Amino acid sequence: MTPAARIATAAELLDEVLEGAAAEKVLTSWARRSRFAGSKDRAAVRDHVFDALRCLRSFAALGGAMTGRGLMIGMARSTETDPETIFTGEGHGAAALSDAERAAGQPPVSDAEAGDMPEWLWPHLTRALADEAAAVAEVLRHRAPVYIRVNTSLISADALARELAAEGILTTPGPLVATALEVTEGARRLASTIAFGEGRFEMQDAASQAICAAIPVQDGHSVLDYCAGGGGKTLALGARATLHLTAHDVAPERMRDLPVRARRAGIDVHLAERGELAGLAPFDVVLCDVPCSGSGAWRRAPEGKWRLTEDRLEQLLGIQAQILDEAASLVAAGGLLAYATCSLFEAENGDQIAAFLARNPGWQVETTRRLTPLDGGDGFFLACLRRI
């Protein structure tokens, strides 16, 4: 495919996403029916689609329309590429620009539009981040670095870096935490390496690793990961100490890969149904990595920025409060409740903790940590609460 044909394809796929289809599904189904597209074509089309989703408002403003074609015209203008050189109407490329398209388009007007945020979320962002809001929004307009977590119970970071380099995968030490390596070349091949198959590393964002490293666990602790999902944090905790580790999720199918991943990492985890938890309690440490807006990770999952609504945020706040209350009942006297989100918003972070403390006497905040993408990884919040 020519570069122009890739852009024409991305424009068509973006129209489907704008109508409500999930980007991953749209891309997978296009790749299935387009056998002529090689791996470089698929990667380029994917990058265009996700770049446009990260920069939806500013590209639409510059391109003059919230359509796939408008977004691609805006993308060209954002890099000072003349869209006439792409939209030529030749070959499999997109149709030539019309006079109306030539005349349309203007630079973003508001801070939210320039920062590629929905207007209603800008006050949430500025409340949480004050004068860093614009810089954080800017980082979220760009692709995320790829990080892996070294399973230091099996190998050192240096030794893993050398092993991966021998397979042509290049890394540098990552930010925030010694277990993080940033993958600078060959990321698409990570999952097929021997080191991955033998549990010497996992794909995990650096901030997510830093949050796990900040939860005080010790050999012998009984630890419950109450919202385990795929189990990224369960495994990160299990690699730090010899724990009696239990994983739970309201949607147990999300944990289906966890037993295999735990086995290859050399970690024992018990997967518990909800009905079992009271019998296994009390736990020394309960982690609640709650469902949230995901705003700290919007450079990885940019559709979330545009799909989140005020109603959905309200609903999430209710779920988070309920999880905190349920999980608190499972913590031993003197034990720890760790509340984590990958959100940047105070409503899901500090406000949620303040409201929990108001509802539940007998707890005190031991530590809190707020990370933003300016720290190198995703945005994350952690509050460690001690039962007194």
Ligand SMILES: C[S@@+](CC[C@H](N)C(=O)[O-])C[C@H]1O[C@@H](n2cnc3c(N)ncnc32)[C@H](O)[C@@H]1O
């Ligand atoms: C942010 S994700 C967890 C990600 C996971 N900790 C990781 O690091 O890979 C939140 C998880 O909470 C689960 N969840 C939602 N409501 C829940 C509830 N009431 N009790 C337990 N888990 C819940 C969701 O199914 C989802 O898997």
